[in-house]
Amino acid sequence: MKEVLFKLNEFCGANRIEYAVTGTTALSLLGVPSCFVPQDIDIKVFHLTEEQAKKLEELQFLSGLKNENYDHGQCFSFIIDGVKINAIIDKTKDYDKICSQNVCIDYIDEERKKHHLINVQLVNLALADKMKLNRSKDKTYLIDLIHNLTSLC
Secondary structure (H helix, E strand, O other): OHHHHHHHHHHHHHOOOEEEEEHHHHHHHOOOOOOOOOOEEEEEEEOOOHHHHHHHHHHHHHHOOOOEEEOOEEEEEEEEOOEEEEEEEEOOOOHHHHHHOEEEEEEEEOOOOEEEEEEEEOHHHHHHHHHHOOOHHHHHHHHHHHHHHHOOO
16 A cells, blocks of 8 residues: 555655545554555545646546545545545645644655655544545444454553
8 A cells, every 4th residue: 555655645746736645544554443454545635726636637537437526525536556546625725724634654665765755634634534424334434443442451
């Protein structure tokens, strides 16, 4: 999964796309104890320009996926090395608020001897965003998380 994150980070960096990893992948990266293994990577994209949207749309087209719209906004989906990426467009304008909702993790790509700074949404906000989707798999995730946290004692 890290190799996919590195490629995603390079793509976003090359296209100046501001993003933060969210969802199960973010929670996993932050060490939240869960039996769930992330199946995809969800990212929140901020301050998207028309040109950047066209890049995401092109990736989606090349991946053969359809445009997904969430109740909370537009989402572009595409594939990197067999892993589905969901780029959820966040309309938040306040830069300071966005920055305070993320933590930056420094990963080293051993193969390429390169650092990748990956923005990851904070645990409470990633959980809140998951619960807003009101899907049974997210409720199951939360029950599993509660079980894992209470069994740590």
